[in-house]
Amino acid sequence: MAQQRSENTREQVMAAAVELFCRLGYDACGVAEICATAGISKGAFYHHFPSKKALFLAIMDRWLQSIDERIAGFRAAGSSVPRVMQAMTGAMESIFTDASGQLPMFMEFMVQASRDQAVWEATIAPYRTYQTQFARMLAEGKDEGSIRVDLDEQSAAWVLIAFLVGTLLQGEVMPEAADWKLVVKTGMRMFLDSVQRSAE
Amino acid sequence: MAQQRSENTREQVMAAAVELFCRLGYDACGVAEICATAGISKGAFYHHFPSKKALFLAIMDRWLQSIDERIAGFRAAGSSVPRVMQAMTGAMESIFTDASGQLPMFMEFMVQASRDQAVWEATIAPYRTYQTQFARMLAEGKDEGSIRVDLDEQSAAWVLIAFLVGTLLQGEVMPEAADWKLVVKTGMRMFLDSVQRSAE
DNA sequence: GAAAAAACCGACCAATCGGTCGGTTTTAAT
DNA sequence: ATTAAAACCGACCGATTGGTCGGTTTTTTC
Structure with missing residues (x-):
């Protein structure tokens, strides 16, 4: 010991x-x-x-690491777009249930990130990773025929992330205003609808 | 004088x-x-x-008022869902261009709102208004046949707002990461796609 | 068990904070 | 011109802040 x-x-x-x-x-x-x-x-x-800010950075590092672990689970779920979306939906719902209490930290991260270079870079890096991964997944879906070919996969990936971030934020600020799990599910389904090749 | x-x-x-x-x-x-x-x-x-906080409240009141004026423009655009969506897209694009500098205040509002009751109520009220209005619009669209009937218009309205809020946030924190106007346009089109009655 | 190292304590400090107050200048009314 | 009120000034105050430091306790090493 x-x-x-x-x-x-x-x-x-x-x-x-x-x-x-x-x-x-x-x-x-x-x-x-x-x-x-x-x-x-x-x-x-x-x-x-060494300082109060160093403590903040340490907390943020740990948080980002836990996020990375969650994301790693998505790859294990397979590369099919609908399957990954389903896994994402489940993960989001679990975040809303058991981790909703520590979500205010997310806002704190954002606010600090907009003013401190070191915090900014650490916050921004994972976002780009998720967006890149998801955009590539959509591109692969185009090739295999499950995704409509006229889609701009870069923008679409950002649309999804923006939706998730926005939902997280609102779910935190006004938890009683809506059934946020249902909102996530609805949004995911809508996203899938408009991204998939229309069945004919 | x-x-x-x-x-x-x-x-x-x-x-x-x-x-x-x-x-x-x-x-x-x-x-x-x-x-x-x-x-x-x-x-x-x-x-x-009277105090520093009172100054903050005064700034927020003025900001919310300017938002209300923007929203008022949507009603003038007519009640058709696609038309309102188009107007919304344009408004969002204009926000990104000429008002992007003062967007950090938005985050400040959010953070303060999560901790101060008075700020919270002032911040939350308009959100519910927008959501209610948009949900009603979707419900009307169901009746007139332009919106698919199996849609949950309440959740769908929240999905849209979450997407817009998330885009605003990300566009502020990482303006160079993407063409956010294009993201807005793509997201709006995807939303319309999945909401409208599939053409047959 | 002695000595070195790491962990811990809490009084203390300079700086800064939001807010006050007695007094001065500017404006408006008469 | 006189006067009252509104606008403004800036030195000052008590409280609080992040951070320091000399010393004490606990743990590890030999």
Whole structure:
């Protein structure tokens, strides 16, 4: 049990910070408050993180990593477009159920990203990856005949991502306004409808 | 020229605040900085606004009002679904061109809305209005035969709004990543495709 | 078990924050 | 010209902020 204690407090700090960043925002909550919630001292905090912003970056890195793992699941689902869409729908629904509480962090990421270069690059990179992957998938679908050939797959991929991001945002800001799982399902089906080669 | 001066400085303060809120964020920029940018003193500031938050609310009210005016244009475009969609597309494109600079405020609104009740209600109200109007429009389209009857118009309306919000967000955070006008156009066409009664 | 290293503590600091206040200048009314 | 009110000024205040530092406790190493 060498560095077990160290890693433990580090984890406690990050957990406390996520909760406070969500509820109060990055600027509105102080380091002292994070320390109190985590049950440690300020000295311990600055022993693990060089600054408040570094803590934020660490949380973001971990979050992006977990997203990457989710995305990796899509490839395992196969390369057929309808099948991947189905997997995506399921993943989105699971996000809405069990991870909806920590979604405010997503907004915090966005806001910070628009003002800090380092945060910006880390946030933007995965987006481009998803878009590229999905666009390629659509292009393959064209070849195999399941996707209509007059579709602009680059724009279509962005349309899907924009829809998902928008739904996530609204689901967070006004969770009671609609059945967001149903909205996701409907949107996915509409997307599929307009992307697939019309059956004849 | 009675209260001309007063209104003038008030406008200067709001303009300075918008610019600083966009670039630095609400919490990260101080009242003193706003005053310096506006070229007035702190005393003058608190003569016009009771608090920093009140200034924020005032900016938001003005923004929501301008949105309402844009929306009013849609009704003038007629009640036919395809026609309204076309008008919406045009409006979105114009937003991307001439108003893209002040879009970071939108994020600021969202973030504040998730934490402050008063801001929340003001932000949420118009969304529900748009969704309601558009859902009704789709329902009418069902009756007149231009919209497929198996569509859930409530969810479909949310799908559209989520797509537009997501596009706006992404277009702001990564303006160079795609031709966002084209994305809007593509998304609108896809939406129309899947909503309209399939031609036979 | 001694000594070195890592983890931790909490009082403290300079800087900054939103907001106040007594006083001055500008404008409007008489 | 006088006066009252509105607009404006900027020094100041208490509170809070991110971050520091000398010292203590715990863990690891030999």
